[in-house]
Amino acid sequence: MKYTVESLRQFGIQVAEKAGMSHQDAETLLKNLLFSDMRGVRSHGMTRLSGYVTRIERGCTSATAQPTITMDSGAVFSMDGNVAPMDKICELAEKYDALVMVDESHSAGVVGPTGHGVAEQYNVYGRVDIFTGTLGKAFGGAMGGFTTGKKEIIDMLRQRSRPYLFSNSLAPGIIGASLEVFKMLKESNALHDKLVENVNYFRDKMTAAGFDIKPTQSAICAVMLYDAKLSQIYAARMQEEGIYVTGFYYPVVPKDQARIRVQISAGHEKAHLDKCIAAFIKVGKELNVLKAE
Numbered sequence: 001m002k003y004t005v006e007s008l009r010q011f012g013i014q015v016a017e018k019a020g021m022s023h024q025d026a027e028t029l030l031k032n033l034l035f036s037d038m039r040g041v042r043s044h045g046m047t048r049l050s051g052y053v054t055r056i057e058r059g060c061t062s063a064t065a066q067p068t069i070t071m072d073s074g075a076v077f078s079m080d081g082n083v084a085p086m087d088k089i090c091e092l093a094e095k096y097d098a099l100v101m102v103d104e105s106h107s108a109g110v111v112g113p114t115g116h117g118v119a120e121q122y123n124v125y126g127r128v129d130i131f132t133g134t135l136g137k138a139f140g141g142a143m144g145g146f147t148t149g150k151k152e153i154i155d156m157l158r159q160r161s162r163p164y165l166f167s168n169s170l171a172p173g174i175i176g177a178s179l180e181v182f183k184m185l186k187e188s189n190a191l192h193d194k195l196v197e198n199v200n201y202f203r204d205k206m207t208a209a210g211f212d213i214k215p216t217q218s219a220i221c222a223v224m225l226y227d228a229k230l231s232q233i234y235a236a237r238m239q240e241e242g243i244y245v246t247g248f249y250y251p252v253v254p255k256d257q258a259r260i261r262v263q264i265s266a267g268h269e270k271a272h273l274d275k276c277i278a279a280f281i282k283v284g285k286e287l288n289v290l291k292a293e
Contacts, residue, residue: 020063086122101130109138115192144170195266223260231258241279
């Protein structure tokens with residue numbers, strides 16, 4: 001039998017409304033389901049309607065809930081340095097029989113007592129199904145990344161993950177260097193301990209100087225300026241002082257939350273940090289961010 005798009009839309013709206021959805025939500029749902037069908041993506045089309053209704057009837061899904069996204073990012077938010085509450089996320093996943101995937105791009109090698117990431121910090125080993133990460137940040141600035149998890153998931157991704165299928169293999173030198181970094185992290189906490197010391201030193205000195213620093217649990221320190229234009233002028237002046245930092249503003253961060261992002265490294269010595277802090281103070285006084293003495 002053949003049905004017109006409009007007849008399917010009306011039928012679907014009636015079904016969704018009977019399940020408890022508002023008319024507006026039902027219209028939005030059917031618009032997306034039919035759009036998928038018309039694009040040929042039938043796995044996300046009308047065939048999903050019965051599954052949604054079943055989940056509502058079983059109490060697994062609320063027909064009237066209005067979701068709010070509080071943070072859409074990896075395990076560490078790259079603009080603030082704050083860490084996702086993985087223990088609470090895992091509790092929710094277990095309650096609703098969901099999988100958990102953690103992006104450790106900004107946390108692997110940095111977060112946790114020995115730098116093994118958010119899973120170590122919140123002791124959720126065995127509760128996270130998929131880990132992804134990059135070799136281009138804490139692991140030395142190389143390129144490429146990794147995905148790890150249960151064997152069944154990795155076997156499936158080898159066949160279905162398009163970025164993996166259509167990307168070139170990493171160079172042997174990058175693989176060798178990255179494996180050595182993992183080995184170094186396992187054998188000693190020296191680099192991680194120095195990183196934590198450097199972050200605390202920079203944050204404390206900057207706060208004492210009068211700067212507004214976002215609380216951080218990682219190597220990312222956000223120096224808050226709030227004004228978008230000021231963040232760009234400030235960053236340009238810092239580069240003239242020999243300090244490479246970047247100013248970020250909306251839509252990368254929320255409106256009126258412009259900031260300078262500073263990345264601290266275990267490779268920094270106190271002299272490097274002092275030079276950076278002195279430049280921040282000098283430019284801050286020039287631009288009236290700090291009061292001149």
